[in-house]
Amino acid sequence: MADRNGPSKLSRWIDHAARVIFLTEDGRPKSTVLLYSFLLALLFLVVSFGIYVLMIDVLESAFSAASPGVRNAIETIVPGVIAGLVCPLLILVIREKKKLVVNAYVWLAVMFAMMAVLAVFYCDMSAGFREWLFSYGAFMRIWGWPNVVTILTGGWVSWFLYKSRSGVRKEDAERLHGRSR
Numbered sequence: 001m002a003d004r005n006g007p008s009k010l011s012r013w014i015d016h017a018a019r020v021i022f023l024t025e026d027g028r029p030k031s032t033v034l035l036y037s038f039l040l041a042l043l044f045l046v047v048s049f050g051i052y053v054l055m056i057d058v059l060e061s062a063f064s065a066a067s068p069g070v071r072n073a074i075e076t077i078v079p080g081v082i083a084g085l086v087c088p089l090l091i092l093v094i095r096e097k098k099k100l101v102v103n104a105y106v107w108l109a110v111m112f113a114m115m116a117v118l119a120v121f122y123c124d125m126s127a128g129f130r131e132w133l134f135s136y137g138a139f140m141r142i143w144g145w146p147n148v149v150t151i152l153t154g155g156w157v158s159w160f161l162y163k164s165r166s167g168v169r170k171e172d173a174e175r176l177h178g179r180s181r
Contacts, residue, residue, distance in 0.1 A: 037103035040090075041111065044104055048083035048150045055079040072141065080146045084153025091161040102162050105155040112147050116140075 007015070056075055063071045091101045123135035 033097060033100060033103065036097075037100045038107050040100055040104035041107035044083075044087045044108060044150075044154070045111070047087055048080075048147065051083045051086070052079040052146050055082065076141070076145045077149055080149025081153050083146075083150045084155075085157060087150075087154050088158035088161055091158060091165060098162050098165055101158045102155070105151060105158055108147070108151050109155070112144070112151060116144060119144075 055078060059075050059078060060071070063074055066074070087104075088101055091098050094100060119136060119139045123132050123139065125132045
């Protein structure tokens with residue numbers, strides 16, 4: 001938000017942090033892999049959130065007779081696993097730089113860690129520890145644990161796909177170089 005004095009302190013800090021992380025002093029991207037994997041992580045975050053929103057009502061109605069603990073576990077695990085299985089499939093489409101997907105999951109883990117730490121300070125402690133714990137627990141239940149499941153599942157699947165795809169390419173290259181000698 002800009003006021004009469006210019007951009008806010010937070011806005012200036014975000015601009016500075018983005019410049020340090022992504023841009024050189026000339027204003028060019030430091031690493032396209034770094035930038036593209038960050039943007040891919042944001043895309044995965046949107047896809048993960050979309051899957052969660054689409055699945056939550058279906059799962060709620062399908063398991064309405066189950067106990068709240070079972071329902072909560074299913075509502076956390078199922079959308080996270082589906083998002084963790086759908087997003088890494090992008091490796092099959094990308095011809096070059098398949099490690100972008102793996103790096104995107106590293107970015108997701110960093111984003112989640114930052115959100116979890118910021119939520120500690122964002123939740124209101126003035127009402128007491130019990131209310132703060134309830135607020136933080138609600139954050140983790142709604143936003144935290146589904147992302148943990150997505151990051152773990154998607155990270156594992158993307159790493160497996162990356163390794164299996166890059167291994168095939170190395171074997172083909174070794175065969176070609178072996179024949180040409």
